[in-house]
Amino acid sequence: MKVAVTVKMKYEILSSSSVILSILPFKSDAQTVWDEAFQAVPGVTMQEVPAAAGEKRMKIIDVPDAGTVSFSFSAKVENIMKTIPAEQLVDVAIPLMPASVLRYLHPSRYCQSDRLYKFAYHKFGHLYHGFDKVMAVRDWIHENVEYSGGFTTPHTSAFDTITEQVGVCRDFAHLGVALCRALTIPARYVTAYSYQLQPQDFHACFEAYLGGHWILVDATKMAPLNGMVKIASGADATETAFASTFGNLQFQDHEVNVTLLDSDFEAVDSDSTLQGYSFS
Amino acid sequence: MKVAVTVKMKYEILSSSSVILSILPFKSDAQTVWDEAFQAVPGVTMQEVPAAAGEKRMKIIDVPDAGTVSFSFSAKVENIMKTIPAEQLVDVAIPLMPASVLRYLHPSRYCQSDRLYKFAYHKFGHLYHGFDKVMAVRDWIHENVEYSGGFTTPHTSAFDTITEQVGVCRDFAHLGVALCRALTIPARYVTAYSYQLQPQDFHACFEAYLGGHWILVDATKMAPLNGMVKIASGADATETAFASTFGNLQFQDHEVNVTLLDSDFEAVDSDSTLQGYSFS
């Protein structure tokens, strides 16, 4: 899939501040990015840095004391996800997991897997195959959690959502991550641009580590998996925030657009359990 | 300081399991480790792996279905911490922080800095100098939190401790980390062997990033800073657990000993605010 992505973000700056943006598409063998353009009005000092943990590209920006600042970003992305047959997506034994994967077994700020062991075991413990477990996690979330804005806050965590059963893509993804980790399946939170997401906005889903692959899962089932452009992955929303701000400034609004560039895109069924899709 | 460290850990294995131990002293320019010996009875399969995030060495162990398993570890360590004068320990601006440091500004499982901004600002916002803020955080915890076992559980977090005001070294360290991050000072949780800690046990404290150095801080003030042997540092206790277990096994007991090897060790005053101590 080839898409053009554009983003606009606007902040009111009250005193000189710093902003870290994680909105640049991640570059990998499965995702090619070109024609990137980033603009700030008025001009600012900035640098791009790679991640130290997780997978992301960060833009660190110094904004002077300057009223309103607008960022706009555009890029073209070609995304060729690998497909892996379900039967290969088995649980990986702990001693065979790379150190870079092991860290995604830990509980994190919004994914308290340490409090979900019994729930996960009761609900999914009868399943044997790794991918079956992850698909059952996805389906349980989709069936039990209502997609609805206005009920959750930035402090809402998987432990809240598992009982309160309402939330947005962020909450669905946190719960998916937490349940996989409680089942000893490494999992990480993924931010994305998403073709055919309605309404157009940033999106969040998650990746589970099975058979040596990071498999993309979207418990909201709101958009085709092969229409995703990966931005970042990390422990949870804390490590992958679209924007982290330091200083005295206020978010005003943002706008996201994803436009298809190739004519032969065929959306995969977001409900399928036949194969896994992976960016790596 | 030169010390000999010995640890014994015992588990009851109910079915074949995996254990990840983080009890090996961290190796760095400031800390030399030699004569390491690790033994498991009965014999097990194991490998040593470096960390992917944080600083630690992990031992990943496969234990067969075998009744009781005992691990014993011993090493000699020489620890030459840097001292940095207080006036150099200033706040570092966001754009000057390395990516490996930036991740320690995020809230984590047990350090919900995102909920402590106003508290931290009210309590420490009048201070200007970075090291003054961190010393004030240390002293506030020491004065307000009672050191006492039996009140907290593995689920206890900084958000609990800030109000419940009772806990052990782990709770003191989590609160220190959370308050520093709420003040935009990167901070990480540190596990250690500690000379003169009474009773002898594993210890936990934290590091704050000031003036380009990771400064060691112990809000319990129970042992001299220059008597510490660093084991691991990470986001919080989740990333630095002495033992993470997967499978069906039960912890029985453990024993830690730290013996001084050189005759001229002079303990630094754990209450001093004149200079910072750093392993890096």
Added chain:
Amino acid sequence: MKVAVTVKMKYEILSSSSVILSILPFKSDAQTVWDEAFQAVPGVTMQEVPAAAGEKRMKIIDVPDAGTVSFSFSAKVENIMKTIPAEQLVDVAIPLMPASVLRYLHPSRYCQSDRLYKFAYHKFGHLYHGFDKVMAVRDWIHENVEYSGGFTTPHTSAFDTITEQVGVCRDFAHLGVALCRALTIPARYVTAYSYQLQPQDFHACFEAYLGGHWILVDATKMAPLNGMVKIASGADATETAFASTFGNLQFQDHEVNVTLLDSDFEAVDSDSTLQGYSFS
């Protein structure tokens, strides 16, 4: 003080529902109520019932499946609060507390006094006199918690507010109640109409039991104590909700007005610690 009170509330009814309103001024020796008028458009079935616990009057209303329903209520109230000199407002020993008072020592949904013992003791334990403790609680809340809407939700509790340090009158009152109970001073949540409150709205404050009197306290200090018309008191907001709804209906909006009827009202200084004000 004599005032005229008017309230308007509007609901969108999606299917036949029940509403319990607690908006009628409480009647007591210290508060006379006359010229009450309650109207619902369209007409509904309703009954008035006294409270079984706490002090309140409830209106239980059956609303048919009927689009929009509007309630309007008006009354005149004369409020003659007792004033009790500070020195009489001492702690009451447990065995001397009436059973009706003892229940206000328990923690409740939004007032988790059981988790605040050490905090309360550290902060207020040096004070000897009951009224001094309650005034210190009031002042600590006023100085440390920022009055600001939009940060808290109906789920926010005293345990959140004590650290997050931001909220509205409801949050201030819950924290006051919880801290008093942690100090073994019975305390209850109070809803009120409040003369000179800006902007005009329902208000919440609390009562502490000292020297045999329920003393009114407003940690927001936003309006004069002797300008309050008491509506209800109970364990916390759960027992005193202005409206509890059962069925399928949505709150639209409400409007509150308090108009002075006598010409010689003198507002007491909301910051005074010379005497207590009581409705009983």
Added chain:
Amino acid sequence: MKVAVTVKMKYEILSSSSVILSILPFKSDAQTVWDEAFQAVPGVTMQEVPAAAGEKRMKIIDVPDAGTVSFSFSAKVENIMKTIPAEQLVDVAIPLMPASVLRYLHPSRYCQSDRLYKFAYHKFGHLYHGFDKVMAVRDWIHENVEYSGGFTTPHTSAFDTITEQVGVCRDFAHLGVALCRALTIPARYVTAYSYQLQPQDFHACFEAYLGGHWILVDATKMAPLNGMVKIASGADATETAFASTFGNLQFQDHEVNVTLLDSDFEAVDSDSTLQGYSFS
């Protein structure tokens, strides 16, 4: 059923303190109590008071600064519970609930029904009949929550247990209460002596208000319903604590015994759904 009940409780008194005991069997038409004897060694000052809310008898005791204090209590109880056919145990409409019942719809300290609405609706919303819903709540708890000591603390609440799925009778009862309230069925926490409970101890279960009766429910299914001697009912464990202590004293141990006095007791099947059992 006729039983003899004996209790012994021992406290270490560090300074003069007050204790409120709620261990006396509740007296009602369904439960006759005789031959009561209460003894404290050494002698103390005490009074018995009825409840202001909930149903209980309290013993308020002043203990001087006196080393160890022992309380012992014995009584004989005859308990003739009403049985009500399942089909009569229907939901009661809000306007038909007495004020004394309405308060048991509110969330309380350990029963956060306000956060369980969607869960309760998803899980039990398809059921039409009140008693069917309550029996389904009981069975869901019994099937999903593991009865095991040592995992929960006095701070554990229904919101924890619904996900952590482990606990003791107190936790089972809190979750039952919270789920019923989330379904708009008034529910209250009940403490009891329980014949055939193994091991012998105080017990906790709950009552749901259906068809105008308070129906006893025990989600642990550990003992026969008709072997219960009701001690107290209230909002949750906060209102019905066996002992509330004020001052400086430490619980040492306690011992409970329930001995059958009549020869023809027939335990009812704790798993039955044919009829409800009620003390009122």
